[in-house]
Amino acid sequence: ENHARCTVLVSPNMARPLECCDRYYRHVQVVLFVLVACAAYYVGKRDIQEDLTTLLKVFRPNPDVPPPPPPPPPKPCNGKFNPNVTYLESIIDRRLHGQPLVLDLVTSSMRDHLGSHAPHKALVLSFHGPPGVGKNYISGMIAEALFEGGLESPYVHHYSATRHFPHKDEEHIMQYKDKLHKEIPEKVQNCPYSLFIFDEMDKMPQNVIDAIKPFVEENVHVDGVDYRKATVLFLSNTAADPIIEKTLELRMGGADRNTFILKDFEQIIIKNALGEQPWCPTLRMEGLTDNKAMGNYHRTKTIADRPAYKNEEADFYLFFDGSNWRIAEEQVVSAPVWLLLEDRVIRPEESKKHWKVLVDGNWAEVPEVRLTCQDAPAVGGSHVCTKIKSCIERFTEEHTDTCYFFFSCTSIRTVERKATCSHTQYYYLFRAVIGASIMSTILGI
DSSP states (O other): OHHHHHHHHSOTTSSSOGGGHHHHHHHHHHHHHHHHHHHHHHHTOSOHHHHHHHHHHHHSOOTTSOOOOOOOOOOGGGGTBOOOHHHHHHHHHHHOOSOHHHHHHHHHHHHHHHHOSSOSSOEEEEEEOSTTSSHHHHHHHHHHHHBTTGGGSTTEEEEEHHHHOOOOSHHHHHHHHHHHHHHHHHHHHHOTTOEEEEEOGGGSOTTGGGGGGGGGSSOSEETTBOOTTOEEEEEEOTTHHHHHHHHHHHHHTTOOGGGOOTHHHHHHHHHHHHOSOOOOSEEEEESOTTOTTOEEEEEEEEETTEEEEEESSSSOEEEEOSSOEEEESSSSTTSOEEEEEOOOOSSGGGOOSOOEEEETTEEEEOTTOEEEESSOOOOOSEEEEEEEEEEEEEEEEEEEEEETTTEEEEEEEEEEEEEEEEEEEEEEOSOOOOOOOOEEEEOOO
16 A cells, blocks of 8 residues: 555655655655654653554564565566577477587577677577578477567568569669668567568578668667667578588598587578678778787788788788687787787678787786777668667666665666667668678578
């Protein structure tokens, strides 16, 4: 009753949360009781000692009686979001056969993403392989493990290239991009954990998928909406033949199917699924004074399906070593490293992570280092431009306070910290290239 009354009487803008409202109401009771007791004493109708005894019972309740528990927080997505990675692992193991990579990669990715209180970005998984190997099947299992109702849930959104994006002319492409740019924010606002499935990516009109690029990058907010808890699945037949050929090569070499690892297939997927990449011809690194590694880097060749660069003034090389981007004195992994970028992104200039430099034997982040493309290759088509800006992220934390001498109250406070946000705009060019880096999972081996 006290909570219900406080919900009406106490403004939501007050410093104290509703968990302490019963204390406020009790305080009002005490004041009113004192006034009534004094009035009764003066008119001679009551014994003040009896009133004071009752007053102390009100002001200092029995410590053995625990305070009423606070009301449970509202469940996300109207209570229909019930993630269970253990269940996902069990149904993949029981239902999906011949796909050893899927069980480990999908379950570990989902567990890490769902287990994080504040993930850095939306989880993006790309499933590749020929038709009939289980790409839609595994998508249904993921939906079943996340939401009540599985694929029938109102928070699971399925887009098919041939059904939702059948036309390939420029006018329709812009309409499709406008549609995605409107629908995705609405659906994520309705349920932050929304699942998006884009089927038949190999038949998707060129540049349409660029519309979702800002939503899957490491931004706290995009146009005021937080997408970091969402999950996006891409299903594609691209790279099917190279995957089959690589599988045959490994099997003929005596490798067991259960010993396959993602690294065996990663490069052929990048090459065949993403196609030829318009690498930046010249990169400029700046931000550190008295550091010889700063300056312009010109592209020399391609290593591991990623570009390699050389400093125009000094013998420094920028290249990908298979796991990280590094700047070293020689283009070999064993060479001394001057700067390190712990990111597997295809283009280093697109990374949202900070470069690191060796300080007293330890790697320290240097946020002031910037790597930019000096002579960007001509791209075109209908493109979504993302403007990055600094912003303030607000989130809530629980604090325990002492209020009214003897009572402890749980307060919910809003904490602020600096973050990165973005704003999106459309531009008309000739051709656009997908720049978002995604984790690929192979199906059909």
